[in-house]
Amino acid sequence: KTAKDYINDNQIVSDLKNGIVQSITINNGDHLGIQGAPTKVLQIMDMDSITISAEVDEEFINSIEVGDTVRIVPTYVPDVTLEGTVIQIPELAVEKDGKRIVHVLVKPDDPDEILKPGYTVDVYFKK
Structure with missing residues (x-):
């Protein structure tokens, strides 16, 4: 345009x-x-295209698959729990604080628009 x-x-x-x-x-x-x-x-x-980049230690990455459901808890409203879906697991791991981590992308299900850009959340992967 x-x-x-x-x-x-x-x-x-x-x-x-x-x-x-x-x-x-x-x-x-x-x-x-x-x-x-x-x-x-x-x-x-x-x-509508907001995603969460969740840091996962490489030792746990094989237990996660695209399509898995996750639980999301915003740190600024810890009494709220949202769900999300794993949409991407990159092939590349990066070093952080002496560990190798993978930035797993999660699409949150947030119909009430509770999540805010740049804010921290905790992401819990189901076992």
């Missing part, structure tokens, strides 16, 4: 159905597009 597809009079319009503004990179009174260069105005996050 062209930039004009996202401009409606003096408003910037997004085609995301469930998007939130993640960051605004300009200030009131800033000049945009100086010398013909494009200017990043803001960044929108698609809340």
